[in-house]
Amino acid sequence: MTTSSSSAANRAPRYLQFIQTYGMLLILLLVVAIFSMLSPNFFTTGNLINIFRQVSIIGIIAVGQTLVILTAGIDLSVGSIVGLAGAVSASVTLGTGNPLFGVLAGLLTGAAVGLFNGVMVSYFKLTPFIVTLATMTGVAGITLVYTNGNPIIVSEPVYKFIGQGYIGPVPFPVVLLVLVYLLFFFILRKTVHGHYIYSIGGNEKASILAGIQVKKHKVIVYTVSGLLAGLAAVILSARLSAATPVAGTGYELDAIAAVILGGTSLFGGKGGVGGTLIGVLLLGVLTTGMNLINVSPFYQDVVKGAIVLVAVLLDRFINADSQ
Amino acid sequence: MNEVELLRMENICKSFGPNVILKDVHFTLMPGQVHALLGANGAGKSTLMKIISGVYSLDTGTIRIHGNKVTIQSPADAKRYGVSIIHQELSLVPEMTVAENIYLGKEGSAVSAGAIFSKGNLEAQTKQLLEKYGIPLDARVKVRDLSIGHQQLVEIMKAVSDESDILIMDEPTATLTTGETEQLFAVIRSLKMKGIGIVYISHRLDEIQEICDYVSILKDGRNTAEGRIQDFSSEKIIEQMIGKQLDSYYPTSDRVPGETVLALSNVTKGRVLNQVNVQLREGEVLGLFGLLGAGQTELLKVVFGAESYDEGEILVHNQAVTLDTPAKAKAQGIALVTENRKEEGLILEQGTASNIALASMKSLSQWGLKKDAKIRSVANRYVETLNIKLSTIREPIKNLSGGNQQKAILGKWLYTEPKIVLLSEPTRGIDIGARSEIYHLLSNLADQGRAVLVASSDADEILGMCDRILVMFKGSVIAEVKREEANEELLMEYASGARDKKEVKR
Numbered sequence: 001m002t003t004s005s006s007s008a009a010n011r012a013p014r015y016l017q018f019i020q021t022y023g024m025l026l027i028l029l030l031v032v033a034i035f036s037m038l039s040p041n042f043f044t045t046g047n048l049i050n051i052f053r054q055v056s057i058i059g060i061i062a063v064g065q066t067l068v069i070l071t072a073g074i075d076l077s078v079g080s081i082v083g084l085a086g087a088v089s090a091s092v093t094l095g096t097g098n099p100l101f102g103v104l105a106g107l108l109t110g111a112a113v114g115l116f117n118g119v120m121v122s123y124f125k126l127t128p129f130i131v132t133l134a135t136m137t138g139v140a141g142i143t144l145v146y147t148n149g150n151p152i153i154v155s156e157p158v159y160k161f162i163g164q165g166y167i168g169p170v171p172f173p174v175v176l177l178v179l180v181y182l183l184f185f186f187i188l189r190k191t192v193h194g195h196y197i198y199s200i201g202g203n204e205k206a207s208i209l210a211g212i213q214v215k216k217h218k219v220i221v222y223t224v225s226g227l228l229a230g231l232a233a234v235i236l237s238a239r240l241s242a243a244t245p246v247a248g249t250g251y252e253l254d255a256i257a258a259v260i261l262g263g264t265s266l267f268g269g270k271g272g273v274g275g276t277l278i279g280v281l282l283l284g285v286l287t288t289g290m291n292l293i294n295v296s297p298f299y300q301d302v303v304k305g306a307i308v309l310v311a312v313l314l315d316r317f318i319n320a321d322s323q
Numbered sequence: 324m325n326e327v328e329l330l331r332m333e334n335i336c337k338s339f340g341p342n343v344i345l346k347d348v349h350f351t352l353m354p355g356q357v358h359a360l361l362g363a364n365g366a367g368k369s370t371l372m373k374i375i376s377g378v379y380s381l382d383t384g385t386i387r388i389h390g391n392k393v394t395i396q397s398p399a400d401a402k403r404y405g406v407s408i409i410h411q412e413l414s415l416v417p418e419m420t421v422a423e424n425i426y427l428g429k430e431g432s433a434v435s436a437g438a439i440f441s442k443g444n445l446e447a448q449t450k451q452l453l454e455k456y457g458i459p460l461d462a463r464v465k466v467r468d469l470s471i472g473h474q475q476l477v478e479i480m481k482a483v484s485d486e487s488d489i490l491i492m493d494e495p496t497a498t499l500t501t502g503e504t505e506q507l508f509a510v511i512r513s514l515k516m517k518g519i520g521i522v523y524i525s526h527r528l529d530e531i532q533e534i535c536d537y538v539s540i541l542k543d544g545r546n547t548a549e550g551r552i553q554d555f556s557s558e559k560i561i562e563q564m565i566g567k568q569l570d571s572y573y574p575t576s577d578r579v580p581g582e583t584v585l586a587l588s589n590v591t592k593g594r595v596l597n598q599v600n601v602q603l604r605e606g607e608v609l610g611l612f613g614l615l616g617a618g619q620t621e622l623l624k625v626v627f628g629a630e631s632y633d634e635g636e637i638l639v640h641n642q643a644v645t646l647d648t649p650a651k652a653k654a655q656g657i658a659l660v661t662e663n664r665k666e667e668g669l670i671l672e673q674g675t676a677s678n679i680a681l682a683s684m685k686s687l688s689q690w691g692l693k694k695d696a697k698i699r700s701v702a703n704r705y706v707e708t709l710n711i712k713l714s715t716i717r718e719p720i721k722n723l724s725g726g727n728q729q730k731a732i733l734g735k736w737l738y739t740e741p742k743i744v745l746l747s748e749p750t751r752g753i754d755i756g757a758r759s760e761i762y763h764l765l766s767n768l769a770d771q772g773r774a775v776l777v778a779s780s781d782a783d784e785i786l787g788m789c790d791r792i793l794v795m796f797k798g799s800v801i802a803e804v805k806r807e808e809a810n811e812e813l814l815m816e817y818a819s820g821a822r823d824k825k826e827v828k829r
Contacts, residue, residue, distance in 0.1 A: 199673065210681045
């Protein structure tokens with residue numbers, strides 16, 4: 001039983017609260033500072049814009065992942081969706097000659113897989129991990145069947161603009177990234193749906209008993225996750241002027257890592273897209289920075305793995321008092 | 324007394340920042356004593372116990388155990404000095420047997436033959452231990468197959484086998500049936516005989532009268548009264564705890580019930596509910612009394628659409644309705660306050676404002692956008708009218724006391740403007756002061772013409788607040804009793820099945 005006395009104890013000192021809230025941001029800034037010292041080419045406008053462009057794809061996927069994890073679920077299928085949606089999007093663009101149709105087809109493909117996940121999780125009461133593990137494998141297979149294992153080349157200029165274009169000095173994918181984050185920051189903070197996402201993740205039973213249509217909202221969340229993976233697929237294929245069937249492999253893990261780094265609880269109900277953006281940037285900065293100072297790619301993965309572990313340990317340590 | 328005190332705490336002070344939680348508190352426990360530690364939530368009893376058990380350190384003061392001054396800085400220290408807490412949430416490994424649980428972590432010392440772990444030895448030792456305290460459990464049964472009450476006994480034996488002689492029991496009977504409670508008391512009595520001292524924390528005053536020898540009462544972090552239990556009536560205890568006279572603990576009202584708003588006709592659900600008929604009228608508080616597991620909880624959930632039923636009919640305002648989801652029940656003007664606040668009522672990480680708004684987001688939003696200012700003002704209104712004590716409406720509700728959490732849940736449902744309010748064990752684990760407030764609140768709701776249905780296994784509160792009482796036994800409504808005619812013995816006779824089924828007035 002919690003008494004008012006222990007509530008006083010739970011309130012951490014001010015500096016700790018600050019670290020709890022901004023800890024990962026501080027780590028990000030620290031890492032940026034270190035790379036700036038190690039390499040003169042790091043802290044330049046060109047490189048910083050480059051980092052944002054690099055992370056835009058994982059970043060957009062991670063937004064959907066954040067929503068799913070906030071409801072105490074997980075979506076392992078997003079990487080495979082990137083493969084399938086990219087292939088569909090590219091082939092429809094080629095087939096119709098209309099990039100708009102291609103983009104829509106890509107988004108719809110992602111949303112359809114997400115919808116399937118959501119229905120399985122909500123209405124058939126299957127564990128999110130199992131459902132999305134199955135779709136992850138299944139969708140990857142469908143992509144290979146659909147493409148016969150071959151890449152699909154697109155050179156349609158409007159389509160390519162989505163991945164390669166600029167608005168002023170800003171790459172178009174970065175514009176999309178920023179828009180997606182602003183939109184979902186708003187949705188989580190200000191809309192009823194956002195409120196329910198937190199309440200479902202915080203306590204699903206209580207949410208059902210408050211008369212909330214929990215199933216419907218969970219289906220929306222998985223569908224949106226698929227949709228955003230579809231958007232990422234369009235950007236990726238447009239950027240490479242080609243959709244390759246194995247594109248997106250492993251993206252789900254990067255996205256999950258970013259969400260966790262961003263402080264969203266795997267148990268649901270706590271966190272948000274702001275933290276996820278920081279997590280995404282941290283991973284992006286590490287990759288780019290290590291490339292600049294010529295760290296072998298083999299070691300890069302070791303470092304990234306270690307950073308995720310350390311960050312989560314730190315988080316556990318800092319938040320230990322409040323539990 | 325000449326005996327050496329097991330525990331003597333003197334001049335204990337503890338503050339968190341500017342908040343003084345304990346001020347010069349003293350507490351003494353004798354061998355073989357069951358010592359009730361009482362106080363409203365926030366009075367400091369949890370803090371005091373957390374100091375003994377090493378969760379918090381004290382600011383000033385001394386602790387003596389067996390007459391020796393000690394410093395307790397961690398739960399491990401406390402354990403070494405023989406202090407064990409039996410928590411409300413048990414900490415057993417469900418997949419392990421009773422014996423394995425009791426000796427978990429001690430396999431190396433007590434029960435092994437050399438370096439080889441001997442299962443037979445372990446079970447023999449456990450059997451001996453269980454027999455010593457008269458506990459009818461098989462050492463080889465897996466804990467997950469035991470009832471909550473039996474699991475608790477295993478937890479106690481685990482502490483005893485650690486050679487703890489100071490046991491702290493925090494609300495030990497909150498989740499127990501009457502039979503299990505009796506069994507627990509039998510074990511407590513045999514612990515007493517062995518010279519073990521027990522600190523007993525509970526809100527159930529009847530139990531305290533039955534099992535405790537001595538009582539200490541805290542209020543606002545200070546000792547206000549103590550003495551032998553014989554010298555303390557329940558009324559006196561409550562007065563000391565809340566610091567005021569008691570005549571208005573339960574509400575009184577001369578309201579007259581109106582038309583039937585909710586009627587259940589032959590509702591049946593498996594073996595849980597059997598041909599249940601209930602008529603609930605506007606402007607009345609109807610009590611649903613029964614022991615744990617008699618079906619009251621399920622009945623309320625069925626009405627609220629949270630559980631399905633096999634047969635029967637539910638009528639709201641004389642219209643047959645299908646209530647298969649809570650959303651539909653809510654739309655019919657029904658509210659349900661569940662018995663498990665944390666599991667089913669609250670979003671613990673969210674603020675009080677969010678929790679209060681949760682069931683009414685439709686009216687607190689436009690085009691899918693939340694009206695934050697309105698949510699805040701609604702929350703503030705309920706914080707004020709329901710006297711919810713908190714620091715801010717954004718502070719996670721997990722930090723509030725049980726009573727304040729429960730009031731927030733009531734606020735959540737009141738804002739939906741329900742015509743029918745269903746409550747299950749509305750005051751479980753809530754301190755006396757908040758209890759009384761909740762009784763008065765429910766009475767006011769009935770005075771306003773709403774229909775209130777309270778399911779409870781606490782005969783006192785059913786008798787104190789209900790206009791009419793239905794008694795459930797094994798899934799059936801077995802009797803209807805008027806408030807004037809009811810008394811605890813009568814209710815218990817029906818609820819335990821000791822009296823034959825009486826024709827229920829339709």
